[in-house]
Amino acid sequence: MEGWQGLLLLLLLTLRVCSRDVMEDDGDVMEDDGDVMEDNGDVFLTSFLRKVFQRLQERRQPVVESGRTSPREPGGPGELGQDGPARRDPDQSPGPLVLTKGGQVRGVTLDQAHVFYGLRYADPPVGAYRWKPPRPVSPWSGVYDGSFPRAACMQAFPCPAGTTSEEGVLFAYGFFNQPVSAVESSVYVTAIFKQHALPVLHKYLPLYRHADRRAMLAQIVTDFVFLCPSRRSARAGAAAGSGVWLYVFDHVPSDHRVWSGLTFCYRHACHGAELPFLFHSASVANLTFSPAEKLLSNRMLCHWGAFAHAGDPSSRSQQTAFCREQRLPPWPRYSDSSGWLVLNLTRRSHAQVGTRNQICDFWDQLGIYE
Structure with missing residues (x-):
């Protein structure tokens, strides 16, 4: 077990x-x-x-469709190695077979259409061929297994990325409209995280003492689904040479109409809180911004505009007179040389070290994203 x-x-x-x-009355x-x-x-x-x-046990059973087990994990039978295509699993039913210039390819039939995944359009650009024009695909022997998708190539491109500071509030309180006890929250965490449930509960349960544990569930959603994957992607992009600028939107909008009656978001920076600031759409949505909020919105608009013009949200080249008046705070590039600084977008925006780096280290070390 x-x-x-x-x-x-x-x-x-x-x-x-x-x-x-313990009930002594048998009628209770x-x-x-x-x-x-x-x-x-x-x-x-x-x-x-x-x-x-019972449902979790049923979900662990493989789903069999059209004589084959689905889905198949990458790295299994048919994975492409350095020496060419591997053989198909002989126990699997055959799919459509076609002959190309490079050799034979076997695919899969989905919704009455033949699909062939992972076909090379050129030889790998390695060694002396790096940064050179593509070369035709070398022919292969045997049958290439094109019945399942391969991992996409890493692309290096600059981007700003980030989240709000309380993304999970909208989902936890929107789903659970009644208080959730410690026992109930433990059940939900166990159902979701399975073998990782004990370390997750050990990490989060001691931090929350209130009888209603929806705040704990909201923080788990924020960390696991939004904040830590964002940091993980940003560090992977930085390692690949991409320019990455990470932010956390940490301001609670003063005009509650932005939430359309979702009262549990009135005091939180819920999912999507940054959108009317980023798109400068308060007047269109009939929202009222304070002077400090107008400045925050103007600065965000200028940061993203600078990125669109120069590929760097802190760039001063081609800066308009309007953006110069906003006196943009520095937004350092997210890298180990800058101490992994993040821009905290609030009424007094400033660069800071990620406040939940230790929590994200925990999720990374848990291996749950692998």
Whole structure:
């Protein structure tokens, strides 16, 4: 049994023992096919947990379509190596076979269309051929397996990237419109992260003491889905030689109408909070900005405009008189030489070290993005 399965069973037993006080009155609790139920017929969380456990086991079973297991992971049978195409798995059903100038290619039929993935259009530009015009593909022997997509090539290009500081609030509070207990939040974390659930719970549970753990779930969503992948992509781009400028939008809009009645975002920098500032669209959306917010919006507009003109949001070349009046704060390039500085976009925007670098180190070391 894997670790995440054991944790689910442990939570199951804990819920049976701890979710209710010991009842002496037999009328308070009744048994129905092994599920503990209240006298009003509502199923306890124990029953829900059993169903989650069963569904997770079902999801781990391979899906078989048209005689083959799907999806196939890269690196498996048919992966292209340095010596040419590997052979197909003999247990898999054959797909369409075509003859090209380079050799035979076998694909897959999807929705009544023949698809051939990963076909080379030139020989690899390595060694003396780097930065040279492409050369024709060298012919190969055997049958090339084009039935599954390959990884895309890394592209080096400059870009600004970032998130708001509280991306997950919109999703956690939008999905759970009632308070979530510590036990319930542990169930959800276990269902999502499986074998990684214990270290995630160990990292986040001690940081939150309130009975309602939606704030914890919101922070996990912010870190795992938005903030840390953004940092990971930025560092990968920097390592590949791309110009990357990372930001965190950390301002709570003063005009609550931007959230169209989503009251849980009134005091948070929720997902999308930066858009009316970035696109200078407050007047179009009938929003009211304070003088400080107008300055923040103007500065963001000029930063992105400088990037569009010169490929650098801090560039002063071709800067307009309007942008010179905004006195843009420095936005250092995201790199190890700058100390991995991030621009904090708020009423007093400033460059800073990422405030959640240790948390993102935790997610990276967990290996969950691999």
